[in-house]
Amino acid sequence: MTETISSPGLGTSPIGANPGKKLGLIGLILAFPFNVIGLIVSIVALRKSKKAGFKNPLAVGGIVVGLIGTIGIAILIIVSVGTLAATASFCAENGDGIFENNGITITCGE
Structure with a gap:
């Protein structure tokens, strides 16, 4: 448990090392x-830091980067699956061959 010191008019601040600082850096890099x-x-790093009374901007950065990356990958997967499903449907309707559809060349069954 960390001790706190009190300064008149300044509130309290934690004493000791931030237990989530290294983990926050690792999380940001990962x-x-x-x-x-x-x-x-x-x-996890942010929770450790908050529990000890510290702020952890590296962990916050890792959360932001992780969320943006995860959302981006999810969108990419959704678009890819939709494109593959549309192409499979097009090929099922038209059979084998090479087709031009809206300026895009689609090769089915080869």
Whole structure:
């Protein structure tokens, strides 16, 4: 447990090291190549820091990067699945061959 000191008019501040600081940095770094893992590690780091009475801007950055990356990947997956489903449907309707559809060349069954 950390001790706190009190200064007149300044409130209290925690004494000791921020227990989530290193984990926050690790979470931020991981958030770039591994969005979900970085997001989780950053959340854990932020919770540790808050519990000890510290702020952790590195963990917040990791959460932001992790969320943006995760949402971006989710959108990419949704668009890709939709495109594949539309192409499969087009090929099911038209059979094998090479077709031009709205300026896009689609090859079915080859």
